Amino acid sequence: MLVELMHIAPYAIAFTLPIALLGLVLLQWLGERSLPTSMTVLVLVPLVATAGGVIGVSGFMFTPMLNTTLLVYLWIALVTVPAALLLGRGIAKRTVWERAARVRERAAEASRRELVAWISHDLRTPLAGIRAMAEALSDGVVSAPEDVAGYASRISAETQRLSGMVDDLFELSKITAGALRLTMSAVPLRDVISEAVAAEGPVAASKGVRLEANAEEWPVVLGSDPELARVIRNLLSNAIRHTPADGTVAVHVDAEKDQAVVSVDDACGGIPDNELDRVFDVAFRGSAARTPSGDGGAGLGLAIARGLVEAHQGEIAARNHGPGCRFEVRLPIAV
Incomplete structure (x- = not known):
């Protein structure tokens, strides 16, 4: 038996080794470029190498036994090659999905870090002011009644600003966590727009910005009244903040087929094209050109508006429109 093995070993090696080396070269060349093809090569190389070795050892004498053996190899190839292709495609799809998931995870982590950095800065500024004014009052540096009243008023304003930021963070956390629950009903847009304009009117007036609202018609939408009011107020607040004195912020309402369309136009001077796709990102405030007042807010209002609208x-x-930009909201009309 050992003698027979020693006799056929050179033939087997002579026919199987080149095929195995060729398969190795193919696998090295393919690399990760085509996983299904690599899997097919990985399956075919042992089969072809074994068949070559059997043919070589037989001395190319195609006896019935050899023909049967080769037929078995053929059937094995017909079964394993499609299986290898399917497996390779499945692994390739899973690899692509995992890579995309890692990219999304890294983007989300970067967004969280950016949000923490922005919020830390925005919280530090009013807190520092409150602390300084409180220490001045405590140390008696300020004693005149009118000065004390002024400090108290400023402390109250900064406290309200901090409270608003905390509310925004809480709302945004519910949206991003999928924990937002809406009580849907028929909501007249006339009421929502009127209340938002009335609420933001004093802010616009104090800045010298004209605030207008008009409509082709006043549709009734399917939604949650408090959340829709917050969307409109966030858009108005953003538009007023970025509109210079003597500018105009205009709200226009219309209906198109089964959608209500609410447009908020400002006079911010426009948004650079490379920033248009980012205006709804968390903590994004845009270039300094869009913040004439120097107060960019916490960068959460538009992100919250997008989450609530969706x-x-x-x-x-x-999009850019006229002397500024237009923010357009489309909502389903109540049936």
Whole structure:
């Protein structure tokens, strides 16, 4: 038996080794470029090498036994090659999905870090002011009644600003966590717009910005009244903040087929094209050109507006329009 093995070993090696080396070269060349092809080569190389060795050892004498053996190899190849292709495609798809998931995870982590950095800065500024004014009052540096009243008023304003930032963070956390629950009903847009304009009117007036609202018609939408009011107020607040004195912020309402369209136009001077796709990102405030007052807010208002609009199965977009930009909200009309 050992003698027979020693006799056929050179033939087997002579026919199987080149095929195995060729398969190795192919696998090295393919690398990760085509995983299904690599899997097919990985399956075929042992089969072809074994068949070559059997043919070589037989001295190319195609006896019935050899023909049967080769037929078995052929059937094995017909079964394993498609299986290898399917497995390779499945692994390739899973690899692509995992890579995309890692990219999304890294982007989300970068967004969280950016948000923490922005919020830390924005919280530090009013807290420092409150602390300084409180110490001045405590140490008696300020004693005149009118000065004390002024400090108290400023402390109250900064406290309200901090409270608003905390509310924004809480709302944004609910949206991003998918914990937002809406009580849907028929909501007249006339009421929502009127209340938002009335609420933001004093802010616009104090800055010298004209605030206007008009409509082709006043549709009734399917939504949650408090959340829709917050969307409109966030858009108005953003528009007023970025509009210089003597500018105009205009709200226009219309209906197109089965959608209500609310447009908020400002006079911010426009948004650079490379920033238009980012205006709804968390903590994004844009270039200094869009913040004439120097107060960019916490950068959460538009992100919250987008989350609330999408929760209503609506759409929100921004584009340059006239002397500034237009933020357009589309909401489903109540049936």
